[in-house]
Amino acid sequence: MTHVLEAPADDSNEEGKEMLTVKKPVGIDQCNCFTLRKASRRITRFYDDHLQSAGLKITQFLTIAALNELGSTTINLLAERLDVERTAMGKMVGFLERDGVVTIKPSPVDARSRVVELTPQGQGLFDEALPLWLGAQRDFEQLNGAARVASLRHELAEIKVGEAGTATSDE
Known part of the structure; x- marks a missing residue:
């Protein structure tokens, strides 16, 4: 079955003129x-x-930036802060641990949880990458306009998903 959108061929609304339609496939550009x-x-x-x-991807930078912000934290809380699946976060911090950027230790409070924190090398990497990230922020704002970028961040933070009437935005 082919789905089509029908649109007037021109914008005129003059009476007596026949309205032509142009059929366009519903494509991914409308998704x-x-x-x-x-x-x-x-x-x-x-x-x-x-x-x-600095040898980092944005996902890695955001992980070490969150650790810089939070200090010592559990993988679950770090995953929640970055809105990432817990298993994906576990894998990410595993790679960062392998590279000497973080340490992962059992929680002193709950042996089932693991605590992650930046190593001195990880803190140095964050300090090296921060000006690069700030440059990306500045360049992105210059390309797109600071007010537009701020508005975009705000609007995206307010996006609702889920069932209509039951969804709430994350704040």
Whole structure:
């Protein structure tokens, strides 16, 4: 089955004129998810390029930035802060531990939890990468306008997903 959108061939509303329709396939360009994912990939590449000289990807930088912000924390809380699946976060910090950027130890309070914190090498990497990230922020704002970028962050933070009437935004 082919789905089509019908649109007037021109904007005229003059009486007596026959309205022509142009049939267009419903394509992925009308998909909200596709558009957001495409923008996300482009922005990710932009930030990755800026962080390249520190040897980091934006996902790694955000993880060590969150650890710099939170200090010593559990993998679960770190995953929650970054809105990442717990298993994916466990894998990410495992790679960072392998590279000497973080330490992972059993929690002194709950042996089932593991606590992550930056090593001195990890803190140094954060300190090296921070100006690169700030440069990416500045360049992104120069390309897109500071007010527009601030508005975009605000609007995206307010996006609701889930069942209509039951969804709430994360704050």
